[in-house]
Amino acid sequence: MADWVTISALASxxxxxxxxxxxxxxxxxxxxxxxxxxxxxxxGLRPLLLPSKLDDPPQKVGFSDDKWLMVPGGQGAADVSPxxxxxxxxxxxxxxxxxxxxxxxxxxxxxxxxxxxxxxEDFTRLTRDLYVPVGDVGFWxxxxxxxxxxxxxxxxxxxxxxxATMIDLLYGDNEGGQRVISRFSMLPRNDGGWLVAxxxxxxxxxxxxx
Numbered sequence: 001m002a003d004w005v006t007i008s009a010l011a012s013x014x015x016x017x018x019x020x021x022x023x024x025x026x027x028x029x030x031x032x033x034x035x036x037x038x039x040x041x042x043x044g045l046r047p048l049l050l051p052s053k054l055d056d057p058p059q060k061v062g063f064s065d066d067k068w069l070m071v072p073g074g075q076g077a078a079d080v081s082p083x084x085x086x087x088x089x090x091x092x093x094x095x096x097x098x099x100x101x102x103x104x105x106x107x108x109x110x111x112x113x114x115x116x117x118x119x120x121e122d123f124t125r126l127t128r129d130l131y132v133p134v135g136d137v138g139f140w141x142x143x144x145x146x147x148x149x150x151x152x153x154x155x156x157x158x159x160x161x162x163x164a165t166m167i168d169l170l171y172g173d174n175e176g177g178q179r180v181i182s183r184f185s186m187l188p189r190n191d192g193g194w195l196v197a198x199x200x201x202x203x204x205x206x207x208x209x210x
Contacts, residue, residue, distance in 0.1 A: 045173040047099030049182050051075075051196040052092040052137045059139040061088040064127075071139060076186040076194035078159045085144040085155045089167065089184060089196050093132040098174040101130040104142045106151065107166040108158035110185055117181040117202040118168040131174075140169055162188040172205075179204035 052059075056073030063069075069077040069088045076089040087106065093099045103123030124142065132138030144152040158165050165186045172179040181202045186194045202208060 045097035
C-alpha cells in the first residue's frame with residue numbers, strides 16, 4: 001500500500017526545489033539586468049579628453065595673478081617669467097559625459113618607450129574646478145610658482161628651449177568616478193606655438209580596453 005505521508009513529503013520537497021530553482025534563476029536574471037543597466041548608465045557618463053580641433057575657437061585662460069593666455073584650437077600655450085611658469089592646453093571632450101579635471105603632472109621631456117601612467121599621489125591637484133562639456137571644448141591650465149622648486153627650473157628650461165614636453169591629466173565623470181589618466185604632448189611649432197597631441201589613456205576605476 002502506498003505510503004501517502006512519504007509521497008506527500010516528496011511532492012512537497014520537489015515543489016520547494018522547483019520554486020527555489022525558479023527563484024535562483026529569477027534573481028540571477030535580475031542581477032544580470034542590473035549590471036547591464038549599470039554599465040549603460042556609466043557609459044552615458046564617461047568622459048574622454050583629446051586635443052581640440054585646429055579650427056575650434058581659441059580658449060582665453062586666466063590665472064589667479066591676472067595672467068592671461070590665449071590658446072588656439074588644437075594647441076597649447078606657455079609663458080615663463082622669473083616668478084612663474086604658465087601652461088595651458090585646449091581640449092575637446094569626445095566622450096558621453098562631462099569631464100571634471102582633478103590634477104596634472106608635467107614632464108620636461110617626451111618619453112615614447114615603456115610608458116606608464118603617473119602614480120595618483122604624484123599629481124598636482126587643481127585649485128579651481130575645470131569642466132569640459134560633452135562634445136564641446138574646454139581647457140586645462142597649470143602653473144609653477146616656486147622658483148626654488150626643481151619642477152620650476154625644469155619646466156622653465158624646457159619651455160625656454162622649446163623642447164617637446166608631456167603632461168598627464170587626471171579626470172573623471174561628474175559623479176566622481178570613471179577616472180582616466182590621459183597623456184598629452186606639447187610639441188613646438190615653427191610659428192612659436194605649441195601643437196598638442198594625445199598619446200595614451202589609462203582607466204583607473206575600471207579595466208583598460210586593451
